[in-house]
Amino acid sequence: MEPLTSRRRFLTGATVGATAGLAGFARRSRAGEPAAANALDAIDRVPNAVGLETLVDGLRMPLALEFAPGSDRRYVADRGGRIYVHESDGLREEPLLDLRETIVTGGERGLLGMTLQPNFAENRRLFVHFSASRQSGTPADFDHTGILASFRATDDGRRVRRDTGRVVLEIPQPADFHNGGDLAFGPDGFLYVSIGTGGGGGGGGQDVTTDFLGSILRLDVDDRTADRAYAVPDDNPLVGRAGFDEYYAWGFRNPWRLSFDDGDCFVADVGENDYEEVNRLEKGGNYGWNVREGTHCYREETCPDRAAERDGGGEPFHDPIIEYPHPPTESAVSGVSVIGGYVYRGSTLPELEGAYVFGDFLPEGRLFAATRPDDGDELWSSTVLEIDGGTTLERLLSFGRDDEGEVYALGMGTGGGGVFRVVPIA
Structure with a gap:
């Protein structure tokens, strides 16, 4: 292994005035069926509004949040290339890791993902996903190379030893956008890696024999x-x-943020023209891009319900569990680029227990929550969580969840980038 020394563009200034609704209200069951009633009961318990409590401020574009086990310490990855250490007395001046001399930025490139190995308390191993200049083997007409790398932190958990950096995988990327980049360990102990199609409208997603684009790797x-x-x-x-x-x-366009909860993996996939979606990951699942966008045909009036035949047959396309439209729309759950979140398992907002909390890049004073239907084939019911109080978000970039199940929003407000805990209204 070699040392490390050797739509629209997400997060680059979209300005769409989102109106307010639907991110996949549950498809209604026939009258009298209890499943629909139970699903609506669950969504009715979700609060109308929440507050945001500032945990970390003074950042630029925070994209990932991890909680060090067994300590009062958090790691925040900023797209510019640094991973910061936050402790009870605030943000440490010296970062855990500084990759600014290694990464390339611009467009959607940069430090895109970070996760700790499940036994981090013992082995101090963490993984990052970032954009680098074209490496050997990357096609000349491609824009850059995505790098999945591992490091080991010092025993005190406050610094990474640069000489421990090792490249795990290189992912040639054709463009400086739609790169995905999130990382997470599953309950099986394996590392899941999200890879975007790395190109403009219509590209990638269905070819699993040429490259890694438009996929989740394990x-x-x-x-x-x-x-x-x-x-x-x-x-x-x-x-x-x-x-x-x-x-x-496979069959993803730009899987932006993934998370696990009780064996389920949720993958938010940024749409192209009309719809945003969240998917529940299944082994061997094909999620339809670039044939479908959400539950709808992409650029065609009719489309197949399964992939083209390959290796003995085409697999069926999987529907998302959540879908919402782009504005203009009368729907309250709407937006331009989905930002994947977490299932809430905390204690400060018991009404949110079991709800998937997520949002949109242009929050317009809102987060979203979705609840699981009794019928597994139905879209989840979704609703708006108005952001009340003095803290607002102009751009929403990511989410995190701590060991107690509390959920955090990462984004940019009037005072710059920060990490904000989702709390009840004061």
Whole structure:
């Protein structure tokens, strides 16, 4: 392994005035069926408004938040290339890791993802995903190379030793946008990596034999092979079939933020023309891009319900669990670029228990919440959480969740970038 030394564009200034509704209100069941009533009861319990309590301020574009186990310490990754350390007495001046001399920025490039290995308390290992200049093997007409890398922190958890940096995987990227980039460990101990299609409207998503674009990868980073800095789990869906063994699911456009809860993995996929979506990840799932956008055809009046035949047959497309439209619309849950969140499991807002809290890049004074239907085939019911109080967000970039199940919004307000805990209205 070599050391590290060797739509519209997301987060680049979209200005769309979102009106207010629907992110996939549940498709109504027939009259009298209890499933619909129960789903509506769950959404009715969600509060109409929440507050935001500032945890960290003075940042630029915070994109990832991790909580160090066994300590009062948080790590905040900023797209500019630094990972900051926040403790009980505030933000430390010296960052955990500074990649500014290594990464490239501009467009949507930069430090895009960060996660701690589940046994971080013992091995101090963390993983980052960032944009770098074109590496050997990246096509000349491609824009840059995405790098998945690992580091080890010092025993006190306040610094990373740069000499521990190792490249795990390189992902050639054709453009400086739609790069995905989020990272998360699943309950199976494997690392899940989100990769965007890296291009303009219509590109990528369905070809699993040429590159990693438009996918979620699953890697075993506790092991390695002779030619890789990781191993491929034996039950990855394309092992022994046509396509890259690293694939876990595909058919995504720009999977921006993924999270786990009780065995479920939620992947928010930024749309192109008309709809935003959140998907529940399934092994071998094809989520439809660039044939479908959400539950709708993309650029065609009619479209198939399954992929083109490949290796013995085309897999069916998976519907999202949440879908919402772009403005102008009369729907309250609407926007321009979905920002994936977390299922709430905290205690300060019991009305949100079990609800998936998420939002849009242009929040317009809102977050969103969605509740699970009794019928697993239905879209989740979604509603607006008005942001009340003195703290507002002009841009929403990401979410985090601590060990107690409390949810945090990461974004930019009038005073710059910060991390904000979602709390009851004071």
